[in-house]
Amino acid sequence: MKYWKAIMAAALLFGLSSCGGGDDSDKNDPPPPTPGDPGSVVFSAKAPVFVSVAAPEGAAAKSTEKLAVDFSLKDAQGNPVEVGTTEISFSVTKLIPGRVVDGPTGPVAGPSIWKAFIYSKSKATFEKSTAGTLENLGNGNYRYLFAIDFKNVLDPYPTDSADNGGIIAWDDGKLHRLAVTFGSAEEGSTMPLINYTLDWVPSGGTAALTRDILEMESCSDCHMDQPIHHSTRNDPKVCVACHNDSNPTQTGRMSLAVLAHKYHSTGKDNVDASLAKGGHYPQDPRNCDTCHKPATPSTPNANDWTVPTEQTCKACHADYASPVKEHHTGEDCRACHADGNADHASAGVTNVHLNRLKGMQAGAATLKIDIKHALYDVATKQVTIGLSISESGSPIEMQRLSDIAYMSPGLLVNWDEGEGQVLPNSHSSITLKNCTGGTGDFTCVTDPILEAVPASDAVLTITVADMGLCVEKKATELDGLPAGLKACPADGLKTISKDHFEYIAAPNIPVAHFDLNGNPVDGYQFGVGVEKALCENCHKNFEIHFGGTAYDHAARDFNQCGNCHNANRASFYTGMAGDLKYHVHSYHAMGSHRGAAHAATEDEAKALIPFPGKVNNCESCHTQEQFNLPNQKNVRPSVVSKITNFGKDNAVGGIGDNADTRANKFYSPALVACGSCHLKSELGNVNLSTPVAGDEWASHMQENGAVFGADTAEAAIGVEQCDSCHAIGQEQGVDKVHKVFDFR
Incomplete structure (x- = not known):
């Protein structure tokens, strides 16, 4: 099929x-890239200009103006490349001031908007080169004459152009963007995927208004320069040619800000974030800095994400029952949640997302488990383990650990005979609450391990099973103090979503290795053929599939994964x-x-x-x-x-x-x-x-x-x-x- x-x-x-x-x-x-390989074709364009073209025979006017763009196609060695039958898609947008919205204290100007010039059924789109005129100028140089009349485009969002009779004004002094896309990333394509943008002010000079928030590199850590959803789009600057606020309805063509937040938080089908059907985001969506990097010369507006809008916030917060939905409907979010708001400092988007998450992570890190020793008994086939448990540096009792750990915490026992973990699953797991001792020091003994007998040179490997902790949600993020560990509710998820705490994976995962006589083994390397740092390009903080539900793991290390998945x-x-x-x-x-x-x-x-x-x-x-x-x-x-x-x-x-x-x-x-x-x-x-x-x-x-x-x-x-x-x-x-x- x-x-x-x-x-x-x-x-x-x-x-x-x-x-x-x-x-x-x-x-x-x-070797030099072959046609169709990334890097095999270099596209460059000049700023589009209006040119006079002869009117069709019999027309009333002798000539008319058409927008034209000159571009070139060269291979990696600078040789001309023929367009051939390749269909090229072009878009032109301009940046306009934001619309006025009602805030709690009066009208407020919204963020700037990319206004599209090319539409199909009132939705922003690209014009394909088969619609206009593509002229081969020779030596890899081309000119494309757009089919549409850019100075006579009826605005599908007429209030944006009320001062121009409902026609989108061509404003030589505003920032415009040319977006071009063609080719394919699919195997066997003779033309590689090209995404290209050029920002220009038709009258020359510097634009008074800019909107460069995100660049492709922010997406590429995960998406690896591959097309995102559409087969010909891999650059967010190209995506906004269609996904912008010039569409009269957000149904099916929502702005990129809404689309990206919606998909990365609750999934394509907008279900609960823990399920994320069709849009699994492999880390906590509050990691805002995964996508939003500090401002650079190419992204001068990168910090604008700290000034929230209702439309963007509702992409995550209005699709499920929450105090956010009930309290904030119809309000201008910036009134309280913009960073730097002195009256609501703790409510800034950086604090309630990134800093609060960091506070919870710091709170979870206050729990520390040290594995002191482990010894295999040949006669009983049991492993005895000694460990200490502390919270913020002070010893804690086992009951405290049982209260704050979601799901019964346990130790995983295994051994390696040079080719990886031996035991197949958690038959050798020890539930920590069954250990003996007190005041932070405990002794744990496995049941007899009957599945296998370790070789004399085997290395015992002991780690903690995947452990979620109940952590205070509203941490004191402004002064950098960690959140506190809280007792988990008796009815689990039924209560935790309503109160001010949630589950988070324990970050301090102990891994200890001993020979069969109980001597520590230094320098042991778990036999997994992958780099954890590379996994963290997508799985920040090594979050694999922990979303705080009863079915998700809270593992943070390959030693945990490999004790079962071997x-x-x-x-x-x-x-x-x-x-x-x-x-x-x-x-x-x-x-x-x-x-x-x-x-x-x-x-x-x-x-x-x-x-x-x-x-x-x-x-x-x-x-x-x-x-x-x-x-x-x-x-x-x-x-x-x-x-x-x-x-x-x-x-x-x-x-x-x-x-x-x-x-x-x-x-x-x-x-x-x-x-x-x-x-x-x-x-x-x-x-x-x-x-x-x-x-x-x-x-x-x-x-x-x-x-x-x-x-x-x-x-x-x-x-x-x-x-x-x-x-x-x-x-x-x-x-x-x-x-x-x-x-x-």
Whole structure:
């Protein structure tokens, strides 16, 4: 189907052409970009001007004025590029003063507005080059004559042009913006995606009014220069050509300020923020500084975000029941919530969002858990752990920890024999409230661990399970003091949304390592093949999926994730591995539960994929050494369970009715990592004899050593030959087939 082909193209399937020629190292100097690659075409334009053109034969006037823009297309070496059949879209807007709104003390001027000149059905849009006249001037130079008459555009928002008879005035003294977009970021395109803007004042000089709040780099940390929603838009300065306040209605063409806040806070369908359907924002939406950076010469108005408007605020706050909705309807938000308002200093947007969040994070950081020692008892098969717990430097009792920790806090016990964590899940978890001791010092003992016996050189690894804390919401943010830890309500979410505190993930996550005799092991590195700092480009503060609901984790470290999500952990869902190397790749490429692979339409599939860049951008998460083949980290075969909805339907004790008879099988490591994207079916559901559409590569994988469904881990080790063709530097190396050079 078309939607599956689009997903697979984005993942860049392995090539079958001949191997060889590799030197086992990345070719760090990429070849000159080929047509269609990013950077292969350079677009530049001159400020548009009005030119006289001959009127059609028989017209009353002898000539008329048309707006014209001269532009050039060159390749990376400066050679001319032919437009060919490429359709180019042009837009022109101008900046006008904001509309007057009613504030609590009288009329107030709103923020400046981009007024569009080009409309379709009263909605701002682009004019396609097929509508006007595109003239080839030679040597890569072109001129485009717009079709519309810019001096006779009927304003669909007539009150903006009441002083000009309802016609949008062409004002030579105001700032205008030319926006151009064409090409595609899709694989196989002969013209790369181009987004271009040029701001100019037709009369020359400097504009008295500007509106440069955000630049593309603010979006690119997450979106990685890829199109955002539309297939040809990746620059917010281009987006505002359509998404601006010149539209008479915000239905379907809302301003970018509203659209971005709405999508990043409550999701496309405007559901509760904890669900965020279609618009998962992988961090707390109060991290305003993720998008809003300090002012620069190219964004002189960047600090304007601290002067809120009702329309923008309601994008987040008016879509669910809250005091914000009840108290602020119809008011000018700036009266109380603008930064620097002396009468309402604590209510400034920076304080109630960013500073309050930082206060809660600082409050959560006042809890500290230290793991002092751990010892494995060969006879009893138990691990004994000693730890101390303090709050703001003072010892606290276990009851206090139980009160402030949402969900029972616990310790996760595991060990590593050189290839990653051994135990499959939380069978070795210790609920802290069952530990003994007092005055901040406690001793915890696991139940007998029967799943495995550690080798003599194994390293014990102890960490705290994902822990959410109940923290005061209205922190004293102005003087920098941290919020306080509060006792969690007995009825959980039913109360917490109404009171002045909320859940936040504990940031001080202890991770300790010991040999089996209880001696500390220094320098231990958890075996995960990804850089946490790169994950934090999108997941600020390493927030993965914690939104304060009963189903979200509050993990802050890969040690926490890996104690459950390791090679010995089967997923809750049929045919899937719970291992991080499958779990993370699969989620970023296919969405939750691989929903995109089974979507009914291409649009539905795209909506289910939460990765904001391209999934073949390996270096958005990995260093070069980490994505090379053979697997550099997490090298063990992974368990896959054949049980449908394991642990969900017919659950007994959270494990499942069939826990003792589940048909676990083992899959080889490169297959697990690569098959998470390159096979449509879940690993355990791949039919090798008659593969369904999308599983065609299963045969190629098996022919080159991939092991599907071995009975033991040992039977799935050491036979994969993927690196003979796909190691970095090979003709079909992962660096080449994933085109990592395009993203550098």
